Amino acid sequence: MFSHVMLGANDLEASKTFYDATLGALGIAPGRTDPVGRTAYLHPGGMLMLTRPIDGEPACHANGGTIGFAASSPEAVDAWHAAGVAAGGTAIENPPGLRQSPFGPLYLAYLRDPAGNKLCAMHRPAAA
Numbered sequence: 122m123f124s125h126v127m128l129g130a131n132d133l134e135a136s137k138t139f140y141d142a143t144l145g146a147l148g149i150a151p152g153r154t155d156p157v158g159r160t161a162y163l164h165p166g167g168m169l170m171l172t173r174p175i176d177g178e179p180a181c182h183a184n185g186g187t188i189g190f191a192a193s194s195p196e197a198v199d200a201w202h203a204a205g206v207a208a209g210g211t212a213i214e215n216p217p218g219l220r221q222s223p224f225g226p227l228y229l230a231y232l233r234d235p236a237g238n239k240l241c242a243m244h245r246p247a248a249a
């Protein structure tokens with residue numbers, strides 16, 4: 122059901138040190154940091170990422186956090202987005218679409234639920 126979890130952090134170095142240690146104890150490789158400064162922990166069941174909040178405000182109570190849901194196709198992402206807007210969600214960021222990332226192409230859509238939680242639906246296209 123989930124594709125990834127994004128956690129906001131004010132001190133990314135301290136957070137990476139903590140997660141490298143705690144997740145390393147579970148057999149997960151150290152996080153990889155991309156050129157933007159986000160750190161990713163990859164696992165067959167999904168991905169945990171750490172980031173400074175995009176809005177420039179301090180990380181707190183999920184500011185900078187995203188709950189990601191895995192989708193089987195770009196059409197499923199679009200359907201998820203449309204259903205969310207129709208059910209009282211708010212479209213945020215760019216419209217649904219394909220984006221390039223340091224980890225490969227991703228088809229993404231973002232919403233805030235009625236309580237303001239940031240959500241993402243994500244489809245990972247097959248490698249070319």
